[in-house]
Amino acid sequence: METATRRILTSEGLDGLLAALKRRGYRTVGPTVRDQAIVYDDIGSIADLPGGWTDEQDGGHYRLVRRGDAALFGYAVGPHSWKKFLHPPTLRLWRAARDGDAVQVVAEAPPEQPFAFIGVRGCELRAIEIQDRVLLAGQHADTPYRERRRGAFIVAVNCAKAGGTCFCTSMNAGPKAAAGFDLALTELADRPGGVFVVEIGSEAGRLMLADLPQRAATEGEIAAAEGVVERTAAAMGRAMRSDDVRELLLRNLDHPRWDAVAERCLTCGNCTMVCPTCFCTSVEESSDLAGGETGRSRRWDSCFTMDFSYIHGGAVRASARSRYRQWMTHKLATWFDQFGSSGCVGCGRCITWCPVGIDITEEVRAIRDSEQR
Amino acid sequence: MGDAAAFAADRADPMVPRVARVRRRRRDGPLVWTLELEADGADPGGFAPGQFNMLTVFGVGEVPISLSGDPAAPDRLVHTVRAVGPVSAALARVEPGGAVGLRGPFGAGWPMAEAAGRDVVLVAGGLGLAPLRPALYRLLAERERYGNVVLLYGTRSPDEILFRREIETWRRRLDIDIEVTVDHAAGDWHGHVGVVTTLIPRAAFDPLHALALVCGPEVMMRFAISALRDAGLAEEAVYLSMERNMKCAVGLCGHCQFGPVLVCRDGPVFRFDRLRGLLRTKEI
Amino acid sequence: MEGLERIIREHPFFAGLEERFTALVCGCAKNVRFEAAQYLFHEGGPADEFYLLRHGRVALELRAPGRGAVTFQTLRESEIVGVSWLIPPYRWTYDAKALELVRAIAIDAACLRRKCEADHDLGYDMMKRVMPVLVQRLQAARLQILDVYGSHG
Numbered sequence: 001m002e003t004a005t006r007r008i009l010t011s012e013g014l015d016g017l018l019a020a021l022k023r024r025g026y027r028t029v030g031p032t033v034r035d036q037a038i039v040y041d042d043i044g045s046i047a048d049l050p051g052g053w054t055d056e057q058d059g060g061h062y063r064l065v066r067r068g069d070a071a072l073f074g075y076a077v078g079p080h081s082w083k084k085f086l087h088p089p090t091l092r093l094w095r096a097a098r099d100g101d102a103v104q105v106v107a108e109a110p111p112e113q114p115f116a117f118i119g120v121r122g123c124e125l126r127a128i129e130i131q132d133r134v135l136l137a138g139q140h141a142d143t144p145y146r147e148r149r150r151g152a153f154i155v156a157v158n159c160a161k162a163g164g165t166c167f168c169t170s171m172n173a174g175p176k177a178a179a180g181f182d183l184a185l186t187e188l189a190d191r192p193g194g195v196f197v198v199e200i201g202s203e204a205g206r207l208m209l210a211d212l213p214q215r216a217a218t219e220g221e222i223a224a225a226e227g228v229v230e231r232t233a234a235a236m237g238r239a240m241r242s243d244d245v246r247e248l249l250l251r252n253l254d255h256p257r258w259d260a261v262a263e264r265c266l267t268c269g270n271c272t273m274v275c276p277t278c279f280c281t282s283v284e285e286s287s288d289l290a291g292g293e294t295g296r297s298r299r300w301d302s303c304f305t306m307d308f309s310y311i312h313g314g315a316v317r318a319s320a321r322s323r324y325r326q327w328m329t330h331k332l333a334t335w336f337d338q339f340g341s342s343g344c345v346g347c348g349r350c351i352t353w354c355p356v357g358i359d360i361t362e363e364v365r366a367i368r369d370s371e372q373r
Numbered sequence: 374m375g376d377a378a379a380f381a382a383d384r385a386d387p388m389v390p391r392v393a394r395v396r397r398r399r400r401d402g403p404l405v406w407t408l409e410l411e412a413d414g415a416d417p418g419g420f421a422p423g424q425f426n427m428l429t430v431f432g433v434g435e436v437p438i439s440l441s442g443d444p445a446a447p448d449r450l451v452h453t454v455r456a457v458g459p460v461s462a463a464l465a466r467v468e469p470g471g472a473v474g475l476r477g478p479f480g481a482g483w484p485m486a487e488a489a490g491r492d493v494v495l496v497a498g499g500l501g502l503a504p505l506r507p508a509l510y511r512l513l514a515e516r517e518r519y520g521n522v523v524l525l526y527g528t529r530s531p532d533e534i535l536f537r538r539e540i541e542t543w544r545r546r547l548d549i550d551i552e553v554t555v556d557h558a559a560g561d562w563h564g565h566v567g568v569v570t571t572l573i574p575r576a577a578f579d580p581l582h583a584l585a586l587v588c589g590p591e592v593m594m595r596f597a598i599s600a601l602r603d604a605g606l607a608e609e610a611v612y613l614s615m616e617r618n619m620k621c622a623v624g625l626c627g628h629c630q631f632g633p634v635l636v637c638r639d640g641p642v643f644r645f646d647r648l649r650g651l652l653r654t655k656e657i
Numbered sequence: 658m659e660g661l662e663r664i665i666r667e668h669p670f671f672a673g674l675e676e677r678f679t680a681l682v683c684g685c686a687k688n689v690r691f692e693a694a695q696y697l698f699h700e701g702g703p704a705d706e707f708y709l710l711r712h713g714r715v716a717l718e719l720r721a722p723g724r725g726a727v728t729f730q731t732l733r734e735s736e737i738v739g740v741s742w743l744i745p746p747y748r749w750t751y752d753a754k755a756l757e758l759v760r761a762i763a764i765d766a767a768c769l770r771r772k773c774e775a776d777h778d779l780g781y782d783m784m785k786r787v788m789p790v791l792v793q794r795l796q797a798a799r800l801q802i803l804d805v806y807g808s809h810g
Contacts, residue, residue: 094389096431096474103431103472107389138638140623143386253654280627283620287432294432298388301620301628308628311618312457322656330630337633499806529806556801558728563756566716566731568797590805596796 006217006225007209009185011072011194015046016212017155017183021116026153029085030118031078036064038078040085043118046072057164057237057348059357071189076163077121077347081276082128085115086148087135093144093283095295110147120156120181122174123166123345127276128154129180133339134279144298153204156181160189160228164237165348167361171242173345175232177201183209186225197225238348240361241368246333246342248368253325257366262321264356269302271350271358272327277343280308303327328360387623390429390474393450395467401453402533405500406465407441410450412475419447422507423482423614423642427622428452429474430467434460437619437637439504440478444511450475453503453535479622480641483508483586484612492520492578494606496597498569498589499528502535504614504641505588509543516548520583523550523576527569527593530555531562550577569593573600580605586642588614595652598645611645632657661686664762668709669735670786678779685768691755697738704747706763707739713759718752729801730794731756740794742766743773743787 021028030043033050054075056063067074096105135142156177168174177184182205188195197217200206272278282301287294304323309316317323335343351359397409420440429435442451456465467473493512497505512522528534544551552572554565585601587594594613601611617629617636624638632651651657662683665671691697714733718726732738738753773780
């Protein structure tokens, strides 16, 4: 794919991209402000984007504040991630109809509209790549995920602002969108009228762009876009040494730090809900009152619940210590064994949305420092 | 991205069950029932000893149950269930002719190919005999391919002995050693009393040319493995079948994680040296 | 007498016993047999003998109100019946019943204890033989307490 040339879209051109995607049958989803947070939801035009907003993030802290300009993507990631759409929080899997002795099982139909995701960050592209490996690359593929993932059009955005809990550079997952997108935008917020430097990532992206009002980027604009990414990379709110973290954690499964973190952890499971790679699910049965129609639904589950590891006789992981350890060692260590990569992309959501501000980078550091003492 | 090549090929949805019918149902102990199922219209396909199916009671739920029947008769899908949870209890109540949902077979089974030419020691505890029975059928069907075959079976009390009549039939054969022991018994029991590990030192096998297949509660397996090692068996010659919470059985739901492995995808049968450290770590 | 010595030397409980000890043990030993259903000893009785099983199986039983006799262990040839003989107050803590014809060597415990007191090398040797049996039975009892096959898991 020839991607060396960069194109320029204005705000108007970006609006045209949304309209063109809708015209071609896509369900356009992107960031928007709701309940004092930037969430991902259906958007119709650039007017629905969080123009002029940014966020303040820290351990257990998230607040929207005004930027003082009209930037459309001048914030880091919020509580949602794209798994909300590709791997929905609740989903019916099938229904079974009983007629006398006969039972017929019918799988749930996939959504008719393909998704167009607007504003996917580098860390989120990596998260999608990781979930692809978990849910599609094994012997059995997850059908609902495959149906949603197939044909999704991805408009990435290179981050112009590092959040207070971001550490994507530590995980080599950002802030630049490296691969896995159809188009990638870098917003030059200081230019009047909205200027987006566009990188083409696929044939579908090239064709989509061809129909929009656009022009070639100047060398100055390309350099400015690179500068945006470099400044973001240099401003990460958090850092974590990640090259040896698997071995570090696996040789410290009995470290007293797990007890210390268990004293603060509420086992609420927020970190697993906001994590863009956490994929665990459970199933529930439903039945109409007469028992003629039954069905099975799937919902996100969390390894922080007691039921998660229940086998006949009791939960395997009964203590908060063991459940936090399971989550963190899975994310940073055993994910390599199971799926060939880390399960962490450095997005910082688990830190921001932890009600008591437990910081995964700090927990790793504490265990590492104890070894060096 | 619209890159279809990156996706696995379309296949039947592994989460959607087929419909099967209960053909026979037999009580095999207090709370234990053996169900023979027949899948509606579908090709039976066969299964490997040690594999399991996911069985659904429509409107109630789904549970993983090992196949406990003869792999040479794959159209009779035999499962042995202990009615202890809401789903397994409902499953045990399904009358012959009743419909259940069926997904599977799933998982890696017992190392039957590696067992060829060797002595084979099966160590079963309680309901753990059920997943070992298909291996036993296979060993007996191809008896000449193996060295000594020994079954050591421990359970709670004489009335909880599974497949009792079949064990009595096998005992009359001269080409298999069977020892049964119970944890405690009333005066009318004339067999062994004591834990299953006490049978291991006397079992007739050559530790340098034997494989052990172990299935039972985790504590019992830990002690059985250490008794097998004391008897001279290498860790690489011991296989065990693990139990963890399972919802999907195809490596997608995350429930059956056991450190680096997913029990449904990488097991349930594992060579012991792969799990050594994990069995010693609490709450992993 | 030579036959008895050979049996004692070859019994796994006395594997590798020094010759001078064999003679000492032998002086306290005799051949015994029990018919099926005959008791070797009863709970509470003085532990004045223990048995090297040569043939036949023995059940160790406890009596519980409403449950009758509950067998918690069976022993067979090459094992020993009775460990209380070496530990004060030298009383049996269960019943031992022959399940079939049992042939055994009975060792006079008071006799052997006297010899152990007189020769601590012999005493230490006996301790090293009895202790592993005790530990194995303790471990088995722990597993039975866990009731791993029970309905709670």
